[in-house]
Amino acid sequence: METATREVYWNISHHWVMYVLLVPTMAVALYGVWRHVQRWRAGKPVVRFDRPVMRLKRLIRFGLLQISLWRDPLTGLLHAMLFWGFITLTAATTVVMIHEDLNIPLMQGRFYLYFQSLFVDVLGLLAIVGTLLAGLQRWVLRPRRLVFSGEASCLLLLVFTILVTGYLLEGWRIAVTDDPWGHWSPVGRVVADVSAAFVSDAGLRTAHVVVWWFHLVLVFGFIAWAPYTKMRHVLTAPLNIFTADLDSRAGTLKPLDFETAASFGVNSLEQFTWKELLDLDACTECGRCTDACPAASAGKSLSPRDIILDLQHQLHEADVSVLSAASKAASDPDSGPALPIIDTRPALSPESLWQCTTCAACVEACPVSIEQFPKILDMRRYLVMEEASLPPMLAEAVTSLEQRGHPFRGAQASRTDWTDGLDIPHFRDVEDPEVLLWVGCGGALVDRNQSSTRALARLLQKAGVRFGILGRDETCTGDPARRIGHEFLFDAMARSNVERLESAGVRTVVTSCPHCFHTFRNEYPQFGAHLEVFHYTTYLARLIGEGRLVIDPAVTESITLHDPCYLGRHNGITQAPRDLVGRVTGRPLKEMRQHGAQSFCCGGGGGMSFLEEEADTRVNIERARQVVETGADTVAVACPFCTTMLEDGLGAVSEERSVAVKDIAELLWDSVSSDSSDGDASTDHIDSSDD
Amino acid sequence: MKILVCLKQIPDPEVAPRDFRLDENNLIADPASAGLVTNIFCENALETALQLKEAAGGEITVLTFGPAEAEDVLRKALAVRADHAVHVINPGLLHPGSSGAACVLSAAIRKLGSFDLLMFGREAGDWGEGQTAGLVAEHLGLPFVAFVDSLQTTESGLHIVGQTDSGREELTAAGPVVVSITNSDANVPRIPKTRDIMMAHRRDITTWSLEDIDLTEDLVREAAGSVEVTELFIPEKDTTCEFITGDSADERIDAFARRIVDVIGSI
Numbered sequence: 001m002e003t004a005t006r007e008v009y010w011n012i013s014h015h016w017v018m019y020v021l022l023v024p025t026m027a028v029a030l031y032g033v034w035r036h037v038q039r040w041r042a043g044k045p046v047v048r049f050d051r052p053v054m055r056l057k058r059l060i061r062f063g064l065l066q067i068s069l070w071r072d073p074l075t076g077l078l079h080a081m082l083f084w085g086f087i088t089l090t091a092a093t094t095v096v097m098i099h100e101d102l103n104i105p106l107m108q109g110r111f112y113l114y115f116q117s118l119f120v121d122v123l124g125l126l127a128i129v130g131t132l133l134a135g136l137q138r139w140v141l142r143p144r145r146l147v148f149s150g151e152a153s154c155l156l157l158l159v160f161t162i163l164v165t166g167y168l169l170e171g172w173r174i175a176v177t178d179d180p181w182g183h184w185s186p187v188g189r190v191v192a193d194v195s196a197a198f199v200s201d202a203g204l205r206t207a208h209v210v211v212w213w214f215h216l217v218l219v220f221g222f223i224a225w226a227p228y229t230k231m232r233h234v235l236t237a238p239l240n241i242f243t244a245d246l247d248s249r250a251g252t253l254k255p256l257d258f259e260t261a262a263s264f265g266v267n268s269l270e271q272f273t274w275k276e277l278l279d280l281d282a283c284t285e286c287g288r289c290t291d292a293c294p295a296a297s298a299g300k301s302l303s304p305r306d307i308i309l310d311l312q313h314q315l316h317e318a319d320v321s322v323l324s325a326a327s328k329a330a331s332d333p334d335s336g337p338a339l340p341i342i343d344t345r346p347a348l349s350p351e352s353l354w355q356c357t358t359c360a361a362c363v364e365a366c367p368v369s370i371e372q373f374p375k376i377l378d379m380r381r382y383l384v385m386e387e388a389s390l391p392p393m394l395a396e397a398v399t400s401l402e403q404r405g406h407p408f409r410g411a412q413a414s415r416t417d418w419t420d421g422l423d424i425p426h427f428r429d430v431e432d433p434e435v436l437l438w439v440g441c442g443g444a445l446v447d448r449n450q451s452s453t454r455a456l457a458r459l460l461q462k463a464g465v466r467f468g469i470l471g472r473d474e475t476c477t478g479d480p481a482r483r484i485g486h487e488f489l490f491d492a493m494a495r496s497n498v499e500r501l502e503s504a505g506v507r508t509v510v511t512s513c514p515h516c517f518h519t520f521r522n523e524y525p526q527f528g529a530h531l532e533v534f535h536y537t538t539y540l541a542r543l544i545g546e547g548r549l550v551i552d553p554a555v556t557e558s559i560t561l562h563d564p565c566y567l568g569r570h571n572g573i574t575q576a577p578r579d580l581v582g583r584v585t586g587r588p589l590k591e592m593r594q595h596g597a598q599s600f601c602c603g604g605g606g607g608m609s610f611l612e613e614e615a616d617t618r619v620n621i622e623r624a625r626q627v628v629e630t631g632a633d634t635v636a637v638a639c640p641f642c643t644t645m646l647e648d649g650l651g652a653v654s655e656e657r658s659v660a661v662k663d664i665a666e667l668l669w670d671s672v673s674s675d676s677s678d679g680d681a682s683t684d685h686i687d688s689s690d691d
Numbered sequence: 692m693k694i695l696v697c698l699k700q701i702p703d704p705e706v707a708p709r710d711f712r713l714d715e716n717n718l719i720a721d722p723a724s725a726g727l728v729t730n731i732f733c734e735n736a737l738e739t740a741l742q743l744k745e746a747a748g749g750e751i752t753v754l755t756f757g758p759a760e761a762e763d764v765l766r767k768a769l770a771v772r773a774d775h776a777v778h779v780i781n782p783g784l785l786h787p788g789s790s791g792a793a794c795v796l797s798a799a800i801r802k803l804g805s806f807d808l809l810m811f812g813r814e815a816g817d818w819g820e821g822q823t824a825g826l827v828a829e830h831l832g833l834p835f836v837a838f839v840d841s842l843q844t845t846e847s848g849l850h851i852v853g854q855t856d857s858g859r860e861e862l863t864a865a866g867p868v869v870v871s872i873t874n875s876d877a878n879v880p881r882i883p884k885t886r887d888i889m890m891a892h893r894r895d896i897t898t899w900s901l902e903d904i905d906l907t908e909d910l911v912r913e914a915a916g917s918v919e920v921t922e923l924f925i926p927e928k929d930t931t932c933e934f935i936t937g938d939s940a941d942e943r944i945d946a947f948a949r950r951i952v953d954v955i956g957s958i
């Protein structure tokens with residue numbers, strides 16, 4: 001029997017013209033790519049090609065399997081269809097080239113039948129379905145997150161036409177050559193049968209020639225144009241995923257060397273690293289970041305997608321030679337921003353930059369590992385440190401941090417008010433201490449949170465933990481300063497705290513606040529700290545696990561849980577709080593629409609709790625609605641900032657239904673004290689409705 | 692224009708009430724109980740001066756009389772771009788008061804030369820006397836305007852707007868003048884740029900002892916002598932909360948009004 005194969009150019013003469021056309025096509029495409037590379041090279045240096053194996057693993061997870069795309073099933077499906085179709089067709093074309101141009105006969109036998117015919121045929125069809133779904137999404141469903149540009153529509157039509165003409169060519173070849181293996185290409189076979197029923201062989205031959213060249217021009221056009229469009233992400237996305245930051249979680253901000261830094265923060269393209277510039281070109285315009293952004297969802301002007309795209313436009317409009325020159329002069333602090341960015345386009349307005357809660361939902365949502373909010377932070381740093389320009393209420397918080405070591409202007413409480421009647425020793429007076437309880441400003445100075453802190457301390461006492469506090473010697477970790485953008489102040493506070501803990505002999509810290517936890521755990525090591533750090537939820541879970549603390553289910557109310565951004569998303573701790581709530585109720589909790597790593601911010605992070613928000617675009621009200629939606633009686637929280645933000649938000653939507661806000665420590669203590677003879681039963685919870 | 696701004700370092704008025712303590716022996720605030728900050732009205736004065744300088748040019752000298760730690764208020768002023776800083780060291784006088792301070796500041800100002808405008812905060816957040824500016828004007832034989840909240844240079848001189856008990860007053864000063872500044876929306880103190888903070892630490896500060904300005908401790912004590920601190924205590928603040936009850940709104944309003952009359956009557 002004859003070996004299965006086909007003749008490559010059976011109906012096409014002068015196919016050498018194709019090679020002639022390929023030259024300008026590749027020239028245009030490569031020029032486009034080269035221009036991008038040149039622009040990225042203007043960025044500051046950073047090492048991102050080390051540890052190739054780890055990077056490759058990331059690339060497989062996010063680049064090949066595209067796990068983050070599947071959160072939206074329709075998008076996951078259509079992108080997978082397009083992606084695998086694209087890969088398969090590219091592979092098939094490569095096979096043709098090897099077979100024909102290198103004269104290595106690959107296209108034959110089983111490989112030809114199974115892969116080159118059947119598999120390619122089916123995947124091509126899936127790709128067409130993918131484009132149809134994409135069309136459905138773009139032109140019918142029209143989700144807000146997409147960018148509705150002519151370019152995107154053109155690209156979609158172009159890909160669709162290329163795929164369809166491919167099938168026509170295949171079908172007509174099968175029909176005219178009466179291909180004995182034609183049924184291995186089922187779609188081609190159908191096209192062949194339908195066409196043959198209406199058109200003569202000669203007609204099909206002529207049509208084939210015309211459509212073949214048309215198809216070729218479209219494909220070459222696509223190749224040449226792609227680097228100049230968002231399709232560049234075919235190259236930049238995998239590169240961006242490969243070169244992502246392996247060392248720190250997105251929320252871990254980088255320190256600045258104040259002696260050598262030419263600019264404190266970023267207000268010019270060349271002040272970004274090359275990786276940050278690459279970020280801009282990796283964007284697929286999918287809009288997931290803005291969709292996930294709490295500020296955008298609440299109706300504010302902030303849009304992480306548009307920040308990336310506006311920066312990308314700035315980058316593309318920048319003259320490459322100016323950019324390179326600026327990057328050479330960048331070490332000179334007097335040179336000023338050569339290619340300014342802040343306030344040059346709508347998305348880059350200071351107003352928007354001051355709306356970011358640093359919740360990192362954008363980073364978490366981005367399928368191609370772009371880091372949106374660290375760029376926002378870079379620009380905030382510039383505004384704060386180079387221009388001393390920040391909203392007055394944030395300036396007050398900064399001044400208060402500097403003068404009083406806490407961000408709450410006008411706070412009346414002292415650091416130890418909450419200890420009244422509890423007999424909590426100073427850390428230095430504890431014999432053989434196990435842990436330092438780091439109370440944090442939110443837990444000590446805000447009235448509402450004092451009962452949470454008391455509950456936590458009592459739980460530790462009950463478990464017999466040898467712990468102490470720093471009392472009046474505690475100052476803020478500096479987290480608000482860092483997230484506002486005042487790295488200089490943070491730097492000073494971090495150094496003095498690290499030194500203080502070191503000299504006090506502290507090894508293990510339990511924090512009541514996820515922000516303190518994050519700062520201690522991920523950021524103080526930048527300043528030489530070697531501490532074992534727990535958020536209280538993991539620490540209490542451990543005490544329970546060790547049998548030191550016994551919690552019986554005693555709480556009957558139905559509970560939902562709000563994951564604090566700096567616990568869940570930033571630090572991956574989502575299970576411990578659930579376990580604890582499960583302990584007190586003995587039942588699974590009622591999850592909110594957005595929870596765990598996809599949780600929705602309370603609106604208080606990044607210094608935003610110190611700002612007055614516009615009444616109609618408050619993030620905490622959005623979240624409060626999600627709380628109410630669950631039908632739960634109580635929302636459990638594990639962060640003093642979340643507590644006050646949510647209580648405030650729930651107060652504003654209370655006509656819908658009233659829901660109590662309780663810190664997990666309060667819930668646990670309620671549970672412990674209600675089923676024991678401790679006497680001192682109440683957590684002296686201050687009910688907001690009493691105000 | 693040559694501007695002088697006098698600054699005073701005080702214990703942080705925003706310290707948590709429970710943290711604040713007195714040094715009963717010395718009749719002063721316990722220095723360990725509250726951080727030290729620049730008096731807010733002095734910061735308002737400095738902010739006004741900076742805005743004047745930005746609008747009309749000139750030079751700003753900041754001057755303080757205080758212990759070694761008071762250098763901090765000068766560094767902060769340099770960080771927002773004051774041009775010169777002068778520190779007269781307080782050798783340990785516990786209660787110089789407005790009179791003692793005015794005596795020291797006037798002597799230092801004489802040594803510094805002439806200024807077109809001398810600015811003070813309207814009062815200090817620690818003792819709250821509000822006398823120093825006026826006393827300095829008296830010492831130097833200059834006109835004095837109190838409670839000023841806006842200043843502008845005009846053709847005919849300095850246009851001054853101040854607050855009075857009955858409203859606002861507008862004045863024009865042709866020659867050197869002493870003003871005390873009160874807070875307004877326009878003079879909220881700025882925060883410094885980081886580079887300026889770093890530079891401020893490297894800048895020179897002129898440091899004088901009392902002798903350098905031809906004074907002695909005794910002379911200052913003598914000048915301060917008209918006021919003596921005999922007793923110092925933290926006033927008891929007693930807040931009680933009372934709910935007015937009643938069956939109807941009318942009844943409650945009625946009870947409420949009666950209660951207010953009671954309270955007013957008892958004062």
Ligand code: SF4
Binds near residue numbers: 292295357363
């Ligand atoms: S960090 Fe959060 S608030 Fe900031 S841009 Fe990203 S999603 Fe929006």
Ligand code: SF4
Binds near residue numbers: 283287304366372
């Ligand atoms: S930054 Fe990422 S998530 Fe946002 S639009 Fe671009 S690719 Fe999508």
